[in-house]
Amino acid sequence: MDNCAPLVTTRSQRMILKNASMRQACCWCALALCLLVAGALKAQTPDPTPLHAPQPGVRPPLSPFPRFEDWSFLRDPSLRVEAYDRLKFIPLNDSGTNYLTLGLEDRTEFQYLNNNDWGAGPQNVTGDVVERLMPDIDLRLGNHARVFLTLAFDEFTGKYPLPGIDKDIADGHEGFVEFGSNLHNPHPGWDVAVGRQEVVLGTGRLVDDNEGVNVRSAFDGVRAGYDKPRGRIDVIAVKPVEINTGAWDDAPDPGVTLWGVYASNLRWSPRFLSDAYFLDYDAKSSMYGDQSGREQRRMIAGRYFNRLPGEPPRAGFDYNVETVFQWGSFGTRSIRAWGAEANIGWTPPGEVWRARFGLQADALSGDNGTPNRLGTFNALFPRGAYFGPKFALIGPANLLDVQPHFWFHPLENVTGDLCWIWFWRESTNDALYSFENVPLRPANPRDARFAGSQPNLEIRWAISEHFLAALNLAGFVTGTFLRQSPPSKDIGFVNIGLTYRF
Numbered sequence: 001m002d003n004c005a006p007l008v009t010t011r012s013q014r015m016i017l018k019n020a021s022m023r024q025a026c027c028w029c030a031l032a033l034c035l036l037v038a039g040a041l042k043a044q045t046p047d048p049t050p051l052h053a054p055q056p057g058v059r060p061p062l063s064p065f066p067r068f069e070d071w072s073f074l075r076d077p078s079l080r081v082e083a084y085d086r087l088k089f090i091p092l093n094d095s096g097t098n099y100l101t102l103g104l105e106d107r108t109e110f111q112y113l114n115n116n117d118w119g120a121g122p123q124n125v126t127g128d129v130v131e132r133l134m135p136d137i138d139l140r141l142g143n144h145a146r147v148f149l150t151l152a153f154d155e156f157t158g159k160y161p162l163p164g165i166d167k168d169i170a171d172g173h174e175g176f177v178e179f180g181s182n183l184h185n186p187h188p189g190w191d192v193a194v195g196r197q198e199v200v201l202g203t204g205r206l207v208d209d210n211e212g213v214n215v216r217s218a219f220d221g222v223r224a225g226y227d228k229p230r231g232r233i234d235v236i237a238v239k240p241v242e243i244n245t246g247a248w249d250d251a252p253d254p255g256v257t258l259w260g261v262y263a264s265n266l267r268w269s270p271r272f273l274s275d276a277y278f279l280d281y282d283a284k285s286s287m288y289g290d291q292s293g294r295e296q297r298r299m300i301a302g303r304y305f306n307r308l309p310g311e312p313p314r315a316g317f318d319y320n321v322e323t324v325f326q327w328g329s330f331g332t333r334s335i336r337a338w339g340a341e342a343n344i345g346w347t348p349p350g351e352v353w354r355a356r357f358g359l360q361a362d363a364l365s366g367d368n369g370t371p372n373r374l375g376t377f378n379a380l381f382p383r384g385a386y387f388g389p390k391f392a393l394i395g396p397a398n399l400l401d402v403q404p405h406f407w408f409h410p411l412e413n414v415t416g417d418l419c420w421i422w423f424w425r426e427s428t429n430d431a432l433y434s435f436e437n438v439p440l441r442p443a444n445p446r447d448a449r450f451a452g453s454q455p456n457l458e459i460r461w462a463i464s465e466h467f468l469a470a471l472n473l474a475g476f477v478t479g480t481f482l483r484q485s486p487p488s489k490d491i492g493f494v495n496i497g498l499t500y501r502f
Contacts, residue, residue: 288330
């Protein structure tokens with residue numbers, strides 16, 4: 001459900017750089033919504049469907065990060081209707097059972113952030129350009145084996161790149177071999193992947209690919225699963241990959257290990273699904289406040305919902321509730337922490353302006369100052385933009401928040417998301433955190449809880465099957481706690497991006 005643990009100070013610092021808010025931006029967000037009319041959902045706005053997309057329902061979506069992707073239908077020459085099909089299916093034997101699939105994502109974004117870290121961080125008045133180029137190759141050897149490789153070239157042209165978050169000149173992002181009973185089936189039975197790979201569990205609240213930022217996350221290790229239509233069970237044993245800014249120098253973090261069992265999408269009835277999981281996190285050196293020590297944190301959690309992740313909204317009521325309890329030790333202190341999240345929504349009937357009205361709330365524990373006990377929640381490796389589609393500033397620890405959402409789909413190839421988030425500290429004895437539990441502001445002897453509010457507006461436009469444009473406006477209006485811990489200037493954030501995929 002959240003995130004904060006110590007991985008590398010870089011990721012958290014970098015998230016701080018990628019943030020923004022200011023009262024004008026807030027007003028613009030609300031105004032833009034009125035002009036566009038419309039509806040909202042949650043962290044990552046769904047990709048719209050391109051107009052006149054070829055072979056709908058047959059051709060998989062273009063992405064270099066597929067959990068499941070099957071291009072074997074192109075074995076039939078009559079189904080090759082796109083110029084790129086010769087790259088999506090390159091047969092290696094006469095029967096076409098062994099073949100290569102090539103893919104690529106090139107994403108360019110311009111972003112402007114004023115009053116970084118509410119005025120405390122380095123400022124760049126000209127804005128930044130971030131570029132991500134990720135080619136991939138997928139080798140299929142019949143139905144039972146594959147080799148997958150993704151390279152990453154992440155560039156940042158601004159004055160203040162944050163290592164591990166904005167820039168990584170060149171590295172192998174993924175490289176794994178996978179075996180399974182039928183890897184051309186979305187529910188393959190058993191499958192095992194060994195090597196460097198992205199790992200996303202559930203909705204990505206504790207383990208995710210960090211898509212909200214420029215440099216995505218990966219892990220080295222093993223993931224074994226059993227997947228049937230009524231649910232999936234995964235066993236993972238991995239180490240997070242440390243992101244370094246040089247070329248071909250990323251390596252697994254020797255000080256951090258994660259293992260666990262995750263059961264997902266368990267179907268108890270058509271209207272009730274659930275996830276259940278256990279994770280064990282071990283970091284040889286962590287820091288909370290001014291204390292450091294070994295962190296051994298275990299957690300058990302459940303998620304309860306009625307729509308599958310990524311499923312487009314349909315008329316009616318939907319819900320997603322997730323709870324986590326954590327225990328273990330940090331140095332000589334015991335750990336007792338918890339987190340809970342609920343997201344409920346309603347989609348009215350009709351096809352003219354498809355919309356979803358939603359409300360999300362999070363409660364993530366903070367430390368209450370007990371000498372022998374640590375109460376700060378650790379969200380491990382969550383999605384990069386935890387609150388809102390793109391703007392990443394506050395991390396999920398010691399926090400209470402409420403978020404009205406409005407998701408809208410005015411055209412087949414246009415989607416949008418508007419939300420406004422209000423933040424409070426859960427414990428007044430604990431800090432306000434960025435990601436990886438790095439304090440943005442230390443605990444304040446005053447008892448103010450309200451940190452401020454953050455509006456977000458995202459519009460995504462599928463120009464064609466290969467080009468996707470996105471506009472993000474966000475901001476942060478400071479509250480009582482931040483005004484008691486200056487500097488406390490309001491923040492404004494603009495991000496305009498264009499993604500090309502084949």
